[in-house]
Amino acid sequence: MIFDSLDVSYGDMWGSHQGMTHPAPLSRAVAARRHAAGMEYAVLLSSRERPLALVESWPRGKWRVYLFDDRSWRMQMIDFKPHRTGMLLAHRNTRWQFSTERERSSFKWDVQETTTVLADGLVEMRTEFAGPRGASTQPLHARTSDRSSVGPEPVPVRLFPAPVEDFLCPAPEFGDWQVFAPFLAQQGHEPATTVVLNDVSVDEGSGPLRATEIEQLFSSGACDTPDGPAVVEPVDAGLLRITSGRLAVSDPGWIGEPRTVAVPPGEFLVTLSLLRTTYGVDVAAAKVTFSDIPPREWEMALRPDEDLGLLGEGEFYGVGVDTGTVAFMDATRAVIEDELDEDLFIPLDGRFTVELPGAESEPNLIAFRAGRGDGSYPVWIGRTDDGQVGCVVVDFQLHSSGAEE
Structure with a gap:
């Protein structure tokens, strides 16, 4: 030829x-x-x-x-x-x-x-x-x-x-x-x-994945998903203790490079969004709330070396998952890997969430199942009108195909 x-x-x-x-x-x-x-x-x-x-x-x-x-x-x-x-x-x-x-x-x-x-x-x-x-x-x-x-x-x-x-x-x-x-x-x-x-390249389109309808992930009631009709059920997963002013989002089995967000110290409610479909019940999203004021805008949680301009249509930087589990924790929280099976992964076989408490006033860790398994999932920061962090959400993308709606 x-x-x-x-x-x-x-x-x-x-x-x-x-x-x-x-x-x-x-x-x-x-x-x-x-x-x-x-x-x-x-x-x-x-x-x-x-x-x-x-x-x-x-x-x-x-x-x-x-x-x-x-x-x-x-x-x-x-x-x-x-x-x-x-x-x-x-x-x-x-x-x-x-x-x-x-x-x-x-x-x-x-x-x-x-x-x-x-x-x-x-x-x-x-x-x-x-x-x-x-x-x-x-x-x-x-x-x-x-x-x-x-x-x-x-x-x-x-x-x-x-x-x-x-x-x-x-x-x-x-x-x-x-x-x-x-x-x-x-x-x-x-x-x-x-x-x-x-x-013959494609145009840039709407660019990287954008946060859409994040609030609906935690609104009780019926919804439509790619798997058919489903029911959303928000549940409390406990209070997360932050002492350093840095929230970390990571697979608890691989905490070397977590996604971190600057937040106020204190104790804050963690909420899971359970999604009930004909296939069973899964964790569709998880949220830690830092303010009663609803967020007015959403941004992707990025590391310092990550550039949204390098992402294609619908792409995102996310939290990597290799153990089927994600956790919210203080950025200074240490994890003893030898104890994770007994204290965290085995209990999660029969539950949606597990807390690893800290000693006295030390930070704890709240872990939860990652949707339907391993992969990479977007982490969204919801900011209030004055730019403060109102909440941080991990979306396991069970409500959509993963692209912008």
């Missing part, structure tokens, strides 16, 4: 391996800001509505390029790293062979060939053969001619000298995707003398 133009679109890198389109598209402007900030994003290069390459930008100047063949199968992966100023080294090149579309979709390759540029001027080519999953990795002739040997055969490896210049390309500035065009020839796609880039 000879091409003289490439259609360019952008998306979130994480999840880009799942197919030939972007699961989470980004505008060109957001992708450019991520590039300038050294953040991850993905670029899809297509021609005549067929994917040719998926380019991923990694931190510290690293890049990864997936190449598609004329069947739109992803057959090759090239890893680049900075070599010297303004240049990239294609230090690892992996190719796959698949027998059928079904095996390709489940990534059950028959042959995997990996070429690695070594530091001593040599290039290593390693070829692996795979039968059914779990079978020995060995050359094809060994699998068919010698059935008496025990254990896997060594993986065939070939070493040969090659100048490093053969594996260099310019490090791209943002939008300079022609630098990867020569690599497309490795899958039979020949670039013309001049290749024109056509931007």
